Amino acid sequence: MQTNNIVVAYFSATGNTARVARRLSRAVNSDLFEIKPEKAYSMQDLDWTDPKSRCSQEHENKIPLPSLNEKLMNLAQYKAMFLGFPVWWYKQPPIISQFLKSHNLKHMVIIPFCTSGGTQMEEVQTALENEFPELDIRPGRLMNVTLPDEALEYWFSTLNIEPVKFSIVD
Numbered sequence: 001m002q003t004n005n006i007v008v009a010y011f012s013a014t015g016n017t018a019r020v021a022r023r024l025s026r027a028v029n030s031d032l033f034e035i036k037p038e039k040a041y042s043m044q045d046l047d048w049t050d051p052k053s054r055c056s057q058e059h060e061n062k063i064p065l066p067s068l069n070e071k072l073m074n075l076a077q078y079k080a081m082f083l084g085f086p087v088w089w090y091k092q093p094p095i096i097s098q099f100l101k102s103h104n105l106k107h108m109v110i111i112p113f114c115t116s117g118g119t120q121m122e123e124v125q126t127a128l129e130n131e132f133p134e135l136d137i138r139p140g141r142l143m144n145v146t147l148p149d150e151a152l153e154y155w156f157s158t159l160n161i162e163p164v165k166f167s168i169v170d
């Protein structure tokens with residue numbers, strides 16, 4: 001059941017961001033959309049220590065951005081999008097750039113959330129805002145640890161989004 005004009009859209013290669021996305025979506029009673037590349041990443045593809053791996057080649061623009069498996073439809077119904085992804089090289093993965101380039105999201109606010117091996121949110125937020133200055137991107141959160149409902153509610157209250165009303169339903 002979708003009631004809030006909110007969508008949680010996320011990419012997750014190894015499951016960490018997916019877990020957070022599902023909880024966030026349940027918490028705010030939103031739609032949930034998984035951003036997937038046409039060709040899934042294998043473990044070998046994800047080897048960031050290998051300059052010849054797919055992720056390294058994409059990162060260095062030696063091969064094009066990955067294609068999307070599926071686009072998000074009926075965008076007009078959404079006022080806000082939580083956009084989740086793992087941090088790759090201190091920024092958003094190439095599939096997230098492809099997703100943002102492939103949809104018209106100018107009418108909604110975008111709130112990033114990430115998981116990482118230690119990189120903090122500020123760096124990622126700056127990279128995203130610099131790459132997509134035309135989008136209304138609000139301050140996001142690193143969600144490596146499970147935030148209690150009170151912390152989620154406080155975060156939502158600071159986002160100052162009208163007319164979206166966040167309410168924790170958990």
Ligand SMILES: Cc1cc2nc3c(=O)[nH]c(=O)nc-3n(C[C@H](O)[C@H](O)[C@H](O)COP(=O)(O)O)c2cc1C
Binds near residue numbers: 018085088090
């Ligand atoms: C290609 C690649 C690059 C990464 N780069 C970073 C990084 O710059 N900083 C960091 O803290 N973690 C980095 N990580 C670790 C992931 O952000 C972390 O494991 C994340 O929780 C994975 O999320 P997922 O399970 O949803 O894919 C990287 C992982 C991969 C595969």
